[in-house]
Amino acid sequence: MRLFKHITKLQAAIAEQRAAGNRTGFVPTMGALHEGHIALIERAVAENDYVVCSIFVNPTQFNDATDLVKYPRTINADLAKLYAANCSAIFIPTVAEIYPENASPTPDIDFGSLTEVLEGAYRSGHFDGVVQVVHRLLDIVRPDHLYMGQKDYQQQAIIRYMLEQLSSKIQLVTCETVREKDGLAMSSRNMRLTAAQRAIAPSIHATLTKVAQQMGQDSIQDLEQWGKEQLTQKGFVVDYFSIVDGKTLLPIETFDATDSVVAATAAYLGDIRLIDNLILK
Numbered sequence: 001m002r003l004f005k006h007i008t009k010l011q012a013a014i015a016e017q018r019a020a021g022n023r024t025g026f027v028p029t030m031g032a033l034h035e036g037h038i039a040l041i042e043r044a045v046a047e048n049d050y051v052v053c054s055i056f057v058n059p060t061q062f063n064d065a066t067d068l069v070k071y072p073r074t075i076n077a078d079l080a081k082l083y084a085a086n087c088s089a090i091f092i093p094t095v096a097e098i099y100p101e102n103a104s105p106t107p108d109i110d111f112g113s114l115t116e117v118l119e120g121a122y123r124s125g126h127f128d129g130v131v132q133v134v135h136r137l138l139d140i141v142r143p144d145h146l147y148m149g150q151k152d153y154q155q156q157a158i159i160r161y162m163l164e165q166l167s168s169k170i171q172l173v174t175c176e177t178v179r180e181k182d183g184l185a186m187s188s189r190n191m192r193l194t195a196a197q198r199a200i201a202p203s204i205h206a207t208l209t210k211v212a213q214q215m216g217q218d219s220i221q222d223l224e225q226w227g228k229e230q231l232t233q234k235g236f237v238v239d240y241f242s243i244v245d246g247k248t249l250l251p252i253e254t255f256d257a258t259d260s261v262v263a264a265t266a267a268y269l270g271d272i273r274l275i276d277n278l279i280l281k
């Protein structure tokens, strides 16, 4: 496993692989790696000859400055996990390396409502930062395959749209959410939960699962309302609990209105914001 801090050296290593006819898989992360990230690495290792993982806590996607400061940084543990998972290369750039003054601008893509609904409505500018950094990282790595998690459903939908709009040859592979035994979606933020909050946190997945079971029996509005109430009663402060079209992420009137339906939620326990989703159809 090789560690790169500079773009030129990373690109030279990737070019060598490409010249040998090898395929490159890329897993962008912000570190604090958990089993969900490692599942992405393992899938990339299985499907490619060379796997690059980036660890970069991207300042431009944090709408909340405290969240950026508090974001967990566990680099030594991260490196050990990546080594064990047979990752080929780790890219740990500085902010100046990713955002030099002469960087080419992010293409101006009209995402329509895709970046404005759900997370976009609560985290102003967040997806601008995600698009900016993922575009920049892809421009550096130029992988054959890009791996992202379903847990950030909206994020992967936006990146998929970006790749389509750019007619990119990069194939996005979205991998299923990895969960703790009690259903809590793995997240780097989970390590900040107190024992009491950790005990409540699985209610998110339990509530989404019950909604999935009720699909088609209760109305969308009733299920959204019920989900929000359940989480509020457990002690969450809910930003949204929404059942939407899985492609456009727009509200739907009925389950039959579209062939792809997702239930997605974001809720706080104390100052920790958790998100999760379930594909209903």
Ligand code: PAF
Pocket (backbone or CB within 6 Å): 028, 029, 030, 056, 058, 061, 130, 133, 134, 152, 155
């Ligand atoms: O999902 C994340 O960890 C980040 O949003 C990503 C894709 C690495 C971009 O900074």
